[in-house]
Amino acid sequence: MDQDFDAGFSGEEYDTDEDCASEDDGIEVAQADAADAESSPSSDCQVLAPEQLSTELNKIAAETSAIVGLSPQLCRIALHHLRWSKEILLEKYYENESPQQFFKKFDRDFPLDLNYVVQALPPRSGTCLICYDQKMLTGLSCGHLYCLACWHSYLSTRFHEYPDPFVLCPEPKCKQVVGDEIAMKLLTNEADKRFYQRVLINSFVECNKLLKWCPAPNCDKVIKVSHPECRAVTCDCECTFCFKCSNEWHEPIDCELFHPECRAVTCDCECTFCFKCSNEWHEPIDCELLSKWIKKCSDDSETSNWLNANTKDCPKCHVTIEKDGGCNHMTYCPKCHVTIEKDGGCNHMTCRSQTCRFEFCWTCLGPWQPHGSGWYACNRFDDKAAKDARSQQENSRAALQRYLHYYNRFANHQNSLKFENRLMEQIKIKVDQMQAQSFSWIETQFLIKSVQVLNKCRRTLMYTYAFAFYLQPNNITSIFEDNQRDLELATEQLSEVLEREINPESDDLVVLKQKVQDKCHYVDTRRQVLLKHCQEGLERNQWIFRTAG
Template identity: 50%
Template sequence: MSNSNDKDDLIIYDDNDDIKDLSSDSGDEVAMEEVTNAGTSTAGTLSNEEIRDYQVLSQTELVDELNKLSSETSAVLRFNGSICKALLHHFKWNKVTLIERFYEIPETSNTDSFFRNANLLDPTKHSKIEGKVDYCKICYELRQLTGLLCNHLFCRQCWSNYLSCKILDEGRPYVTCPELRCTIVADDEFVLKNVDNKQALRSYHKLVLNSFVECNILIKWCPAPECGRAVKVPHCEPRKILCKCGCLFCFSCSQQWHEPISCDLLKKWQKKCIDDSETSNWLSANTKDCPQCQVTIEKDGGCNHMTCKNLSCRFEFCWMCLGPWAPHVSGSGWYSCNRYDDDAAKRARDSQERSRAALQRYLHYYSRFTNHQNSLKLERKLFEKVSEKMEQMQVLGFSWIETQFLQKAVEILIECRRTLMYTYVFAFYLVQNNITKMFEDNQSDLELATEQLSEYLERELPNEKVAEVKQKVQDKYRYVEQRRQILLKHCVEGRERNEWEFCQATIENKTDFKGM
């Protein structure tokens, strides 16, 4: 087996179409750090232990991780980095699996089958034909030809056009040879050498890097638009992640951080909020079917005498009992609705009442969920007001450090809004028992304290009592955070003790949340 010391570091094009090695420092990174420091406060806070527990990686650092993995694999298998990257891609960037499979090959066996499974050829047993001049099979021009180890030769221009098309149009990082029925892929070195289209090269590097991240269970992209960073954790589990861009998200599902509910419950809630089933619930609660032709009818007046608008039906019936209208105008009259207790009508009314009750229950929790969601969006604007108040305090002689309590208060307020928002999802799916009363009390206490803090922060800052205001704000946000932690602790303890029972959802009690 051959050993190559060629440098196969992944490179990328910047916006100015210049090639740069991503292992080097970039001025853009410094500028981005300044932006992220400003954005962090809008997402929340993490303890020092949480911050040290994972890494936020720039694309430069991601490329370093990829190249490091390639180099480690190359040192063991003794193939060049380009071949090792193609092999790692085939094995979903799992170095251990790749090395184990390679050394499981008996010494007496041919390694070709191992490489062919990865759409490659063993570089120790195959060599390229270089410098041959002949007619290209694609453009039929007499040119110098080049190719992969399969030695299907084409001119460089046709290679460039073919690879660029496959990369840009089909999103393939590893493209097969253009020869009919040939499955050998172009490795990293060949692509970089033969592709002239810089947009295709940028896409190629993004595709390779994305493959590296998507296949690694310990690395996830930050879900914030235009961020481009990734997060590397020591263990794969639901946990709070605060990216340098300020995005606070769950590592497991890449959604906004959603304690105290699990990823499964969040997914179910999101589906419910956009599902047409809620429209069906509204129809069930506000409409009835004609007892004769089953056309859906909405009652738009006070009279219970209904006439089906279906021209082929025109059935007259009572909205209350769904029975024929004729008996209601004789005897005791329709006000007593003498068929009110008819079994069939009772079942219809019961079904309607259940639908109405289910809809009202959903709307109760949904309205409170969206209320805190909207408040969360609005209270992000508090940072602007708080900045003005901090400047006022500095004019009055307070230092910048002494004014930070206001920003801290807004950060805690936002955390509480987010927690309250998801407690209503938690409560919606929660089956009522003796323990849920305590949860609702904790939720109520946190909600009241949060509203008081929010109202206090909206007030104008009195010039003559700044020190007194500072003490009150600090007392309030400390109390609010204490109530939030009590609520979250109760949720975790209930899960650990199997005290919670959830309806319409399958929740694993062992699910844990780092950062609670």
């Protein structure tokens, strides 16, 4: 049976700064396909449009109105101040001797007629109390009159600067509340009306820990997650605790909310993000370490990061060479020193000089051949220099080199993701060409899916380097680095296949499809193995993280 959307809010006081906690639920949770392994992080979430939440707000206000006899508009105002909890409103309402005493605690003026609807007075001619022009004026029951332009300017400014959906009359010291219905009438353009609707809905979203706005640009959807049941048990010693998580009983907050965990959710706009921190999905690193990593990268970007990202030492003579125009896709061939431009996501580079044709790794500038062998170690940081360091200067330099090792690889996969976003557009053109040559839609989708798999692996690899930066070396980290190496090598091989020229007329597409699908399956398997190992290490407390850095 569905619960009411507002059920389960906690709170004992009227203080609007207290934490809000809801286990709500008046909106049915859509059932995701459990067989889809990739969608499992979002299998219990629902994507909601603002209209659905607006309907739910009005439903809660109407239900409350039917019980206490207030107008729905006054109920919305009271619910806003009580974190949209119908239960708390009813409890506090009936604790007071009169409705007027109940409303006085909000430090707002409410009429004695509790069925009163906040509305504007009929327009009349007069002097506006803000601009002092002779215009048609309107106002609330308090009698303070302003022109429509000043009303709009006042409300628009207040809603943008102080996102409270129920503001007061512009007159200083006046406590008359501007209701939501009259606010919509006094706002004169559609953009401000839409913004106000979001402010009103946001007051509800922020009071429910199961709801969160999608962080994608220009997306107005809200993500709602469900949660498993938990129950209270009481020991003979009279200690009451949660049977599921063994903590003290935390009703009405469920275990996942009592111990918030980062998890992936996906909006209808295809943006996948972390429900806890609202950054893009960042497994295997957790939100706290990711926050430290982002801050460190930001703090160091003006000095060593900039120099390292925009210059390279010649592998032969060690002269520092600045990349042309500060771009991130220029380097020099380690063998013949001809300028090389990186125009794709693949890190397997081949010098275009016909007299050289040297194959090397963009990341470490070493020969490419070892990257396909058993002793590939491009992803590993050599700690020997740090162990040999004696002076403070040498230790600082070793620490910097260690950080740059991981930052360079993090940034390199980040840049490759940008290249591969362009690769998706190129692949879509190829798909259109293939469909124009009698290939069916279903026969060409393997290319689209392969780029999506490639992007997932790139993003996972990117965050493994932030994760690895904070790891203390032990036997388990060696396994992690092996898994990271295998995924990185497989990802580069898939990238190389996808970036090669595909000619629908001359290529055997059956062979190409089999090759791409095999590599996709292998690279995704390596990704799952790496993530599973990281998760098992967390569950078994095998990872030891550096506190400094």
